[in-house]
Amino acid sequence: MMIARRAGVSVATVDRVLRDDQAVRPATAERVHLALATLRDERASRGRPSKLTSFRVAFVLPQINSRFLDHVERNIALSASFFREHRIIPSFYRCDFSSQRDTAAFSEQVADYDALVLVPLDYPWVERLIEDMSAVNVPVVTVFSDLPASHRAAYVGVDNRIAGRTAGLLMGRFLGSRLGTVAVLSASSRLHDQLERRIGFSQVLEEDFRNLRWIAEPDFAEDDDGAGLAAQGLLARHPDLVGVYVTGGGISGIASALQESGDKSRLVLIGHECTAETRSQLSERAIDVILDQDVRGIVHWAGLAAINFLNDVRGALAIPTPETRIYLRENAHA
Structure with missing residues (x-):
């Protein structure tokens, strides 16, 4: 979406250029590649990753009625000291991913972040948001719920x-x-x-x-x-x-x-x-x-995974798969 706006073309045209579709006019393809290069240069000019002392990470949840997501939101807020210790500057957002227009506007809003930790909804424009971020070297870590066919950098959560x-x-x-x-x-x-x-x-x-x-x-x-x-x-x-x-x-x-x-x-x-x-x-x-599942632990691992990608840490994909806990009457209060 960001690339399309910079180049003055449609999202479909950007997709065709990235797939090296020879039917796209050379002048149009050149505008798309120039827009992509400009966005990458803008991010590189910030000195990321080696010169940064901290990383700006956006934690993004869908705007839906869910007690579980409310619980996740609380755990993100309660993780402030953990994030400070690991040089993460977190920001929190809710986005109405059911709206293509709101998702497109949101992609512009978070374009300056170093990484995204995202609970995605399964819409084509949400995949496009992830693809746009990936194209400008902003790793997106999906958490709790995945979009495995997208360009996300990693998924953190139970199987x-x-x-x-x-x-x-x-x-x-x-x-x-x-x-x-x-x-x-x-x-x-x-x-x-x-x-x-x-x-x-x-x-x-x-x-x-x-x-x-x-x-x-x-x-x-x-x-x-x-x-x-x-x-x-x-x-x-x-x-x-x-x-x-x-x-x-x-x-x-x-x-x-x-x-x-x-x-x-x-x-x-x-x-x-x-x-x-x-x-x-x-x-x-x-x-x-x-x-x-260990909600706070997963939030922590997702933040660490994001900055590992930013730092090009070897083994960034070696993220532990959290265990699913089973509670019955006998261990309900354990």
Whole structure:
């Protein structure tokens, strides 16, 4: 997007030039290459990386209703002393990535940063943002949710497909030989982590638990009231419902609704993110399993990965894959 504006051409034309499409007029291709070279020179003129004593890193979350992302935001703020120790000057942003116009404007806003740590949504213009940053040597580290086909420098977070497979295995083991339907609830089809969890979960049920039929319910509300209504609708539509897997937020509202209706005793409920509320619901048997991740640790590793790329540190890609933690009633408060 930045290159297109500098060259006075469309984003599609920039893409064709970068792919060395011979159908592009030489004069147009020259303008694109000149714009790219100018942006690279501007960044190099700042003395990065060897002459900088600190690095400006933008931490960017999508502007969506998500308790988990609110939790991530708090952990970014609480990591200020860690960032200072590692010469990172963090700034925090929320962007409406569902809007192509807002994303394009945002790419201009963060053009002067040394690196981006980003929770992306799966839109073509978000991939374009990452590509534009990469083209001017600004590494983009995706965190918690990935866009593996993009030009991002690295991904830091749990293996979400494995997390989904773990949830599927636990669901099958809890239900044993029972017959019935299991609902997979996802709050956003644009978050790659939830898609990966859904795929992993369904794979295990199809491979090892043929007694269970699974159905997907994407884009349901994460707020407690909306999630509770979703649970009631599921029970009405699927009398044979025996399990619910929540790939994102909203599990607390579902647990409360199932308890109030008296239906929890015949259902297994599995989800993500260990909070004070979900810990309490685990203890009360309103939730059976919570899968969790080290949010602050992942935020720290993402910041370090970004400055490792800036410093050309060997092994910058050797980022640890965080473990998925499993919480049950017995270790809910461990």
